Amino acid sequence: MENKSVFQANLFAFILLLLYAIAPMALIPIFRRMNISSELYIVLPQILLLLIPTIIYFIITKKPIKDTLKLKKIGIKSIGIIIAVGIFAQPIAMFLSFITQFVFPNRISQVVSSLDDIPLIVRLCIIALIPAICEEITMRGVVLAGYENINIRKAALMTGTFFGILHLDGNQLLYAFVLGIIFAYLVRITGSIYSSMICHFTINGTQVLLSELATKMMRLGGESVELAQNTGISSMSKAQLINTFFSMLILGIICLGIIIILIGKLTKIYGKDGLEERETSVKVMNWPVYGALIVYAVVILVELVGT
Numbered sequence: 001m002e003n004k005s006v007f008q009a010n011l012f013a014f015i016l017l018l019l020y021a022i023a024p025m026a027l028i029p030i031f032r033r034m035n036i037s038s039e040l041y042i043v044l045p046q047i048l049l050l051l052i053p054t055i056i057y058f059i060i061t062k063k064p065i066k067d068t069l070k071l072k073k074i075g076i077k078s079i080g081i082i083i084a085v086g087i088f089a090q091p092i093a094m095f096l097s098f099i100t101q102f103v104f105p106n107r108i109s110q111v112v113s114s115l116d117d118i119p120l121i122v123r124l125c126i127i128a129l130i131p132a133i134c135e136e137i138t139m140r141g142v143v144l145a146g147y148e149n150i151n152i153r154k155a156a157l158m159t160g161t162f163f164g165i166l167h168l169d170g171n172q173l174l175y176a177f178v179l180g181i182i183f184a185y186l187v188r189i190t191g192s193i194y195s196s197m198i199c200h201f202t203i204n205g206t207q208v209l210l211s212e213l214a215t216k217m218m219r220l221g222g223e224s225v226e227l228a229q230n231t232g233i234s235s236m237s238k239a240q241l242i243n244t245f246f247s248m249l250i251l252g253i254i255c256l257g258i259i260i261i262l263i264g265k266l267t268k269i270y271g272k273d274g275l276e277e278r279e280t281s282v283k284v285m286n287w288p289v290y291g292a293l294i295v296y297a298v299v300i301l302v303e304l305v306g307t
Helices: 004-022 024-034 038-061 065-069 076-100 107-114 120-146 152-166 170-190 193-220 225-235 238-270 287-306
Strands: none
Touching: 004 024, 004 038, 004 120, 004 152, 004 287, 024 038, 038 120, 065 120, 076 170, 076 193, 076 238, 107 120, 107 170, 107 193, 120 152, 120 170, 120 193, 152 170, 152 287, 170 193, 170 238, 170 287
16 A cells, blocks of 8 residues: 655655755856855755755645644753763764775765864854754655654654665765664654754764864874874774774664663653554555665765776
8 A cells, every 4th residue: 555645755755865866966066166165065965955855845745844844842851861862872873884984985074074174163063953954854854754654663764764875875874774763763752853853963963073072182192184084994903893893883782772761761751652553554665765775876886886
């Protein structure tokens, strides 16, 4: 059985992915001619390729913005729990990023580090605040709303998949997928998109702050920041790789357990309405999903061939 809302959500996600795959070919030359700053280079694509399509989506579908995006206030206690979820999600994301670095370079850390000369508050806006707003409005707003009548496990897996492939980066796939699942649970439990926005901001913001701290420590120690950014795991010995793998794995498992406990606390505050069993027979795999997976596979293959 096919569901119209699910199809619309999948189609919307597919269009976003297609835009992210194709639009840079037109936007990059324009940005270069305009000689725009590195800050705008990062911000403009999110506005043009995420926010504008979302506005068009609401104009076409005429769906209620407040209900679709779940613009609902959350309490201070909930905010504290959500921030804690974001903090404990870091080791899990770092472990998954570490695994994928054996195949794909960690470009996001290089991007964050390349903005070191920009004031910290501006970097937090570029890397943490704007993505937390733009990406959540599309993924946990529009797309997750399409899965409103689908059980949470299936909805979280699908939105997590779209979130992972939307980044069009092999290194970010696994951890973005897992974080997307966590974000979906937060929104379903709290009934508010602000929960995933806060968690998203916490994760990205922490990375910016850690990068700032690491850069200052390396400079104080007289180490080359540029060299550290570009070597990654290639500079580690086999023994170091094995030790790092198991250390990060154990830490990741512990943090996952803590996150489950924290989500349980949120469930006690808001009840289990968001986790109740819903429609399970609805078909969620349709041509927009397959199309999105094909587009992602092509982009990644081109990336691998080019390296």
